[in-house]
Amino acid sequence: MKGIAPRSGTTNNIMRVFYLRHTETPQAMQEMVNLIRSLGEVQRVVVVNGPKALILRGSADQSALVDWLVQQLDKPPAAASPNTTAVAYQMAADPYSPPVVRLFYPSHIDSPQTLQEVFNMVRAATKIQRSVSYTPTNALALRGTGDQIARAEQILQERDKP
Amino acid sequence: MRVQALVLATLIAGSAFGQSPDQNINRVFHFTHTQAPQSRQEILNMIRAIAEIQNATVDNSAGILAVSGTSGQIAMAEWLFYNMDRPANAAPPDPGALQFTVAGASNEVARIFYLTNTPPPQAVQEAINAIRAVIEIQRVVAYNASKAIAMRGTVEQMAAVQWLTPLMDKPAGQPTGTNSR
Numbered sequence: 001m002k003g004i005a006p007r008s009g010t011t012n013n014i015m016r017v018f019y020l021r022h023t024e025t026p027q028a029m030q031e032m033v034n035l036i037r038s039l040g041e042v043q044r045v046v047v048v049n050g051p052k053a054l055i056l057r058g059s060a061d062q063s064a065l066v067d068w069l070v071q072q073l074d075k076p077p078a079a080a081s082p083n084t085t086a087v088a089y090q091m092a093a094d095p096y097s098p099p100v101v102r103l104f105y106p107s108h109i110d111s112p113q114t115l116q117e118v119f120n121m122v123r124a125a126t127k128i129q130r131s132v133s134y135t136p137t138n139a140l141a142l143r144g145t146g147d148q149i150a151r152a153e154q155i156l157q158e159r160d161k162p
Numbered sequence: 163m164r165v166q167a168l169v170l171a172t173l174i175a176g177s178a179f180g181q182s183p184d185q186n187i188n189r190v191f192h193f194t195h196t197q198a199p200q201s202r203q204e205i206l207n208m209i210r211a212i213a214e215i216q217n218a219t220v221d222n223s224a225g226i227l228a229v230s231g232t233s234g235q236i237a238m239a240e241w242l243f244y245n246m247d248r249p250a251n252a253a254p255p256d257p258g259a260l261q262f263t264v265a266g267a268s269n270e271v272a273r274i275f276y277l278t279n280t281p282p283p284q285a286v287q288e289a290i291n292a293i294r295a296v297i298e299i300q301r302v303v304a305y306n307a308s309k310a311i312a313m314r315g316t317v318e319q320m321a322a323v324q325w326l327t328p329l330m331d332k333p334a335g336q337p338t339g340t341n342s343r
Contacts, residue, residue: 015297015343044296053329055326
């Protein structure tokens with residue numbers, strides 16, 4: 001079942017339930033929740049481990065972003081990388097929030113520790129506030145301005161070499 | 163003039179004293195089907211939280227639960243007690259009986275939901291946490307023996323819980339896709 005319906009006469013109050021297919025462990029599900037909270041600025045998002053349900057309440061824009069994030073992140077590890085190096089999502093115009101969300105899948109950074117080091121470097125160099133590493137698919141998720149994301153991509157290309 | 167003011171003040175004071183506040187009523191419920199002390203404690207906690215009754219105690223040796231509160235609080239406590247103190251294998255009550263309108267509040271209700279596929283108690287607690295976090299209902303309490311969740315909130319909040327509960331209460335491995343409201 002798909003679709004978005006507003007709650008009780010408002011389009012700013014949507015509830016959604018996503019059932020995760022490929023995210024198996026409670027830790028991975030919690031990482032996804034943390035990523036969504038950080039990048040989507042969504043406060044009301046939780047996971048219920050039994051049915052692997054991710055439950056969200058937020059605005060239409062937040063709901064659309066989370067839909068995209070779940071599609072990108074809920075993949076088997078082999079399917080998520082390394083063929084796709086980056087995928088981007090353009091947020092609706094909002095003067096108070098950075099507009100670009102981007103996921104990077106480094107091809108040659110294969111340990112969580114190295115991923116964290118690169119993550120710290122990107123964050124320091126770009127001053128991106130909303131950035132999360134996602135270890136189940138070895139991804140870096142960033143939200144920033146176009147310039148910040150371009151700088152992050154440049155750093156990752158320099159570091160992500162055999 | 164002064165006499166008139168005095169008479170008026172007397173009348174106002176008299177009418178105020180004449181309004182009898184809802185006096186406290188004492189009530190004792192006898193457990194029929196609930197033997198385990200933990201289950202009795204859960205029913206007590208539920209009545210305290212949902213009916214907002216502070217003065218409630220369980221006497222395990224006598225098999226009773228005693229409450230003291232207003233008539234509205236006692237009515238809700240009675241509704242909760244008899245919906246929880248049921249035989250272990252009893253079918254869930256008629257859905258129409260699972261909602262209680264709070265006395266004097268047009269938009270506030272208490273409601274009981276039963277989980278059928280969620281193994282207690284950790285998964286029940288997860289469902290409660292989700293309801294608290296997403297729908298912002300503070301008064302949510304579980305009764306693990308019958309996998310019941312009782313809560314109190316607005317009509318709109320209950321409608322949201324009614325939508326969400328079956329989506330959380332699914333066997334592991336069965337659900338796919340997304341649901342929206």
